[in-house]
Amino acid sequence: MEARERAWRAEFPITERLNYLNNCSLTPLPRRGRERVERFLTEWTEQGGRAWYDHWIAEYEKLRTDIANVLGAKHDDEIAIEPNVSAGLVGIASTFDYTKRPKVVISDLDFPTDGHAFLAVAPRGAQVEFVRSPDRVRVPLELFERAVDERTAAVCTGHVYFTSGWRQDVERLAEICHRKGAALVVDAYQSIGAFPFDVDISGVDYLVGGTLKWLMGGPGIAFLYARREVAERAQPSAVGWWGVADPFAFDVEHLRPGEGARRFEYGTPGVAAIYAARAGIELLNEIGIETVRERHQLLSQRLVDGAREQGWKVRCPTDARERTAIVTLEHPDPESAVTSLRAAGVICDNRPGLIRLSPHYFNTLEEMDRALALLRPLRVAPVLA
Ligand SMILES: Cc1ncc(COP(=O)(O)O)c(C=O)c1O
Structure with missing residues (x-):
C-alpha cells in the first residue's frame, strides 16, 4: 500500500x-471528527451557555462558509444550515404558490422525501406528477422536457440517484425548467463530496444535501442552497426563530425573514454535529x-x-x-x-x-x-x- x-x-x-x-x-x-466533538464536549462542560458566544455561533457561521465553498456558492447567505435534507425540502415546498402553477415534477427514482415534501402540500393545491425511469437506472431529460409545462411550479429530482448512482445532467435540466418558467430543486445528497461541482454554473434554483455521506461529517447537519435572487423573493411558511432577520431581538409579534437563504433555518442547531461536519469538510478539502x-x-x-x-x-x-x-x-x-x-x-x-x-x-x-x-x-x- x-x-x-x-x-x-x-x-x-x-x-x-x-x-x-x-x-x-x-x-x-474520522479521527479529527472525534477530536472536534471532544472539543465541543469540553466547551460545554466548562462553559455551559457562555460557549454559544465564545465558540458555537462562530463555528456555525464558519460551517456556512465551508458549505458555500464546497458548493462553489458565491455568497454565504445563499446557504441555510438544516438539521436534515427533509427539513430543507419542507421549507422549499412551502414557498410556491400552487394556485398559479400547481404541478411539481419528480421522478420515481428519487429519494422518498423528495416526493413526500411536495405530496404534503397537496391540500394547498400542489399536484405531483412522477416521471418514470425506463430502466430503473437513468431518468432521461426528454421525460422532463415532456412533463414540464406552463402549469409547473418546480421540478424536484436527484443529482445522483440513490439506487443506481447515475448522475443527472442538472445544467441541462435547469435550462429546460427555466425555459418553461419552472424552478429546479435538486437533491444533491449523493453527489456533493463525490463530484467536482459548481452550484453557480449549474443554474439550479434550490439545492439540498448533507454531511453524513461523502462529506464525512456525520448526521445532524444538512444544507439548503438558494440562488440569491430566488432566496430574496422566497416566503417560506415553514420557519423558525433562527431564520429571522434579528433572532436576538426576541420579537414574537413580527416575522422579518433573514438575509437570503437564512430564512429557511429553523431553531437551535445540534452543536456537536457542527464540529463533526466541519472536520469532514476539512478532510475533503485536504484530499x-x-x-x-x-x-x-x-x-x-x-x-x-x-x-x-x-x-x-x-x-x-x-x-x-x-x-x-x-x-x-x-x-x-x-x-x-x-x-x-x-x-x-x-x-x-x-x-x-x-x-x-x-x-x-x-x-x-x-x-x-x-x-x-x-x-x-x-x-x-x-x-x-
Ligand atoms: C438522495 C437522498 N436524499 C435524501 C436523503 C435523506 O435525507 P435526510 O435524512 O437528511 O432527510 C438520502 C439518504 O439518506 C438520500 O440518499
Missing part, C-alpha cells in the same frame, strides 16, 4: 477491522475532490467489472463516467446477502432488490477483491423458464 493510502486510512480506525463499503449511507467518523473522484472511479470499476465477470446483474451504469461510487447488484434476498457479508467483515447495505456497495477514497483495490471473493457464492443464478 502506498504511503498516501496508509495516511488516508489512518484517519478512519474502522479500516483496521472492517472492509467498510457503505459510505454513500454514512462514512465512518481534494479530484482525487476523490479518481479513486471512486478506480475502486467502483473494479467492483463492477468483477461482479459482471461473476455473472451478476449490475444495476448501476457500468461506465464509471456516468455514475458515482455506488455499485448496485440485483439479488432476490439482498438483506440476507448483506448479513452474510457483514459476518465476514464486509459492511455494505441493501435497498429493495439490491445489494449496494459504496467505497470511498480510503478503500483499497485489495478490499474490492476481497469483497468480490465473498460475493461470488452469494450470486443467485437466474431461473430459466
Whole structure:
C-alpha cells in the first residue's frame, strides 16, 4: 500500500477491522471528527451557555462558509444550515404558490422525501406528477422536457440517484425548467463530496444535501442552497426563530425573514454535529475532490467489472463516467446477502432488490477483491423458464 493510502486510512480506525463499503449511507467518523466533538464536549462542560458566544455561533457561521465553498456558492447567505435534507425540502415546498402553477415534477427514482415534501402540500393545491425511469437506472431529460409545462411550479429530482448512482445532467435540466418558467430543486445528497461541482454554473434554483455521506461529517447537519435572487423573493411558511432577520431581538409579534437563504433555518442547531461536519469538510478539502473522484472511479470499476465477470446483474451504469461510487447488484434476498457479508467483515447495505456497495477514497483495490471473493457464492443464478 502506498504511503498516501496508509495516511488516508489512518484517519478512519474502522479500516483496521472492517472492509467498510457503505459510505454513500454514512462514512465512518474520522479521527479529527472525534477530536472536534471532544472539543465541543469540553466547551460545554466548562462553559455551559457562555460557549454559544465564545465558540458555537462562530463555528456555525464558519460551517456556512465551508458549505458555500464546497458548493462553489458565491455568497454565504445563499446557504441555510438544516438539521436534515427533509427539513430543507419542507421549507422549499412551502414557498410556491400552487394556485398559479400547481404541478411539481419528480421522478420515481428519487429519494422518498423528495416526493413526500411536495405530496404534503397537496391540500394547498400542489399536484405531483412522477416521471418514470425506463430502466430503473437513468431518468432521461426528454421525460422532463415532456412533463414540464406552463402549469409547473418546480421540478424536484436527484443529482445522483440513490439506487443506481447515475448522475443527472442538472445544467441541462435547469435550462429546460427555466425555459418553461419552472424552478429546479435538486437533491444533491449523493453527489456533493463525490463530484467536482459548481452550484453557480449549474443554474439550479434550490439545492439540498448533507454531511453524513461523502462529506464525512456525520448526521445532524444538512444544507439548503438558494440562488440569491430566488432566496430574496422566497416566503417560506415553514420557519423558525433562527431564520429571522434579528433572532436576538426576541420579537414574537413580527416575522422579518433573514438575509437570503437564512430564512429557511429553523431553531437551535445540534452543536456537536457542527464540529463533526466541519472536520469532514476539512478532510475533503485536504484530499481534494479530484482525487476523490479518481479513486471512486478506480475502486467502483473494479467492483463492477468483477461482479459482471461473476455473472451478476449490475444495476448501476457500468461506465464509471456516468455514475458515482455506488455499485448496485440485483439479488432476490439482498438483506440476507448483506448479513452474510457483514459476518465476514464486509459492511455494505441493501435497498429493495439490491445489494449496494459504496467505497470511498480510503478503500483499497485489495478490499474490492476481497469483497468480490465473498460475493461470488452469494450470486443467485437466474431461473430459466
Ligand atoms: C438522495 C437522498 N436524499 C435524501 C436523503 C435523506 O435525507 P435526510 O435524512 O437528511 O432527510 C438520502 C439518504 O439518506 C438520500 O440518499
